[in-house]
Amino acid sequence: MASVAPASFVKEVLPPVLTSSSPPPSIFDGTTRLYVAYICPYAQRTWIARNYKGLQDKIKLVAIDLGDRPTWYKEKVYPENKVPSLEHNNEVKGESLDLIKYIDTHFEGASLFPDDPAKQAFAEELLAYSDSFVKAIFSSLLAKGEDISADAVAALNKLEESLSKFEDGPFFLGRDFSLVDIAYAPFVERFQIFLSDLKKYDITDGKPKLTTWIEELNKIDAYTATKLDPQVLLAYTKKRFGLA
Secondary structure: OOOOOOOOOOOOOOOOEEOOOOOOOOOOOOOOEEEEOOOOHHHHHHHHHHHHOOOOOOOEEEEEOOOOOOHHHHHHHOOOOOOOEEEEOOEEEEOHHHHHHHHHHHOOOOOOOOOOHHHHHHHHHHHHHHHHHHHHHHHHHHOOOOOOOHHHHHHHHHHHHHOOOOOOOOEOOEOOOOHHHHHHHHHHHHHHHHHHHHHOOOOOOOOHHHHHHHHHHOOOHHHHOOOOOHHHHHHHHHHHHOOO
């Protein structure tokens, strides 16, 4: 991955959220569509990749209401009935980690995967670990009591250690923003909010690499355009999981 700047960011007017009463788009008409929910961190991954590569005109966003899903989405678009999914070349694909790789390799724009073999191997390792990271933190959030679990602390320490591997820049693979940063960004964004509120725990305390990474992320328009108000995320999560 050569050091390629992201495409010039164009702020877009986000489409309205589609509900059970909304008619479907003209499915399989040749338009490439990314089906997302603005609240969903998995969908946010694909949204960031699309933005960073400057594909706003090539991949149309379609926003789904997860609490009031249109029946046509499951019946005609994606039988798994989850987001994200990508409608491209008369096929629909899912799974966020697969989709960010697919968007990177099948569309023009700045590459999000390294050329360097050592960085490629580390990228795959961190992408494979991301589900374990999410599980460790969420398990701690859902547990009763105010203390964060040892597994959650270890997961956050692993991020700090991983951000220290390459010294040529602030991102997981050093100088260049990559699929690895995209995989973790939506979840770190949420966990910073949730752990502070529910466990009184600052995920950046004693973690200078993680602190800098978050600061650098928030300079990237392709990412910040996908962020929701922290209080919206917090209220949604508390309601969904019955958290005090």
